[in-house]
Amino acid sequence: MKLSEESRSGEVGAPTSLLVRSKNVIYHAFKWVSIVSIVAIFLSLLLGVVVRYVLSTNLGWVTEVPNLLFPWLTMCAIVAAAAKNEHIGIDLVVEKLPSLPRKGVVLAVDVIAMIAFGTMAVHALDVVEIAGSQRLPITQVAMSWAYWAVVIGFLGLAVDSLINIALVLTGGDQFSEPQVSHGEDGI
Template sequence: MMTAHTPNEASPNTGALSSVVMWVDRGVVIAGTAVAITALVIMFISLMAEVVVRYFTNQGMGWPTEMPNILFPWLVMGGIVLAAQRGQHIAVTAIQGMVGRGGNRVLLIGHQVLIAATFFYLAWVGLDVLEITGTEVYPVTGITAKWAYLAMIAGFVGLGITALTTLVRLLLASDPLTVRAHHIEEDV
């Protein structure tokens, strides 16, 4: 016999699904943070080493000047994914004020489906770009440009996963406008 749940009553599957979503989001945040911080630290150290060597020897090492070309895309995409996880991208909310809670839920769910489809598609298409950029080689390090372009694919996948977890959150939330809503007070 099936029992009906009221909207405020969570089913056992809802709790498990919510836990999975939180675990996936936590993994995306940890990965994005690690990528952004690692890229930033390596760029800083390599460029600082280049400055020190150039100061003492009047010659450059060469390879540090290639690091920003390789690592800056990773820093940017890590930041973009983190902003999406925190709901800190610019949003136009004019329509949200005109529709009720149910309308907002439909609007935001459709939005997340579109975002997920777009970014997973871009990641798929990006695989072709990797093959093309694999022939470009940075002269000093010998690293191919595909490592820089791989950042875009990883970022697109991160954004697609964030859209899917946001979609689940929208389905489970009593108020869709609170999903990924970030408040300054939470940081204090």
Template sequence: MRFPDPVKVFDFLPAAALGTIMLLTVAAVFQRYVMSTPIAWLEEVNGLLFLWAIMLGSAAAKGAGSHLSIDILTSLLPPRGQWIMSIVVEVLTLFVAGLMSWYGYLLASQVQFKITNVLGIPYSYIDYAVPAGGIGIALFSIRNIVVLCKGHDPSVAKEMN
């Protein structure tokens, strides 16, 4: 049994959220300017979808190796030094993603009883996007560390799934 590529799963969800935002915005413009009846809940839904798209999209970018990096100093190192620097960067990324996930979880837990004005849903539904994105980034960092320790280039990690 072949499992789906986790990067593709993380790619699909933000793309679906952004597509939904686009469709809802077109519908809102039509409702407001043609029908003269604005959609009251649209701003809250778009905000929720946008935050989830950003956080899951950042995890997808980590998994695909698409985050911006400046390798001017790393490229001057010998191969062993580049390998060590790659491990250090992945461990630091894992640490930051862990902090982001933990504090995002704490934030979402604190606002679980605070309700949005229009939709009437807990703010935690919005804020849980932060730990979800952090967990995704952490998982891809762990994958990259494992791939690096096996002696491979992390850019081939996608093919190894």
């Protein structure tokens, strides 16, 4: 997304531009982790099928790859969608409000979301600690590795909500409208 010349040269241009670029960095980072996760899951399962039918043997570790990567795929895709403001929401009532009450509602929702996601990230650290002693049977990888996706995902969502708050407060929230139309962003 590109800002207009007025936005870049205006009073709110620099902070808004930095905030929008931060959301884009979050989007791309989490998008690529999602892509790598789904490709790795697909390739490992494909390898498992080929080995089973061609060599009549079994690669046990192949079944553990989805256990490790699916949480990363899920959480990173959620954060990427939130960074592009493409998450599920019903904005019918909010869009009908005048500008000031609409900003108040958006600000309140983002504050609540930031607090909730931050709290969930902190509590997910307890799960990581508990899961650290559990290991997958074949690879012996700690299950905490998969649960770190939850911590990082909720932190990503909290940071995205914080950026949305800053955009509303700096007057740059009009630049945080959905930037992708129905997944037509491409890879």
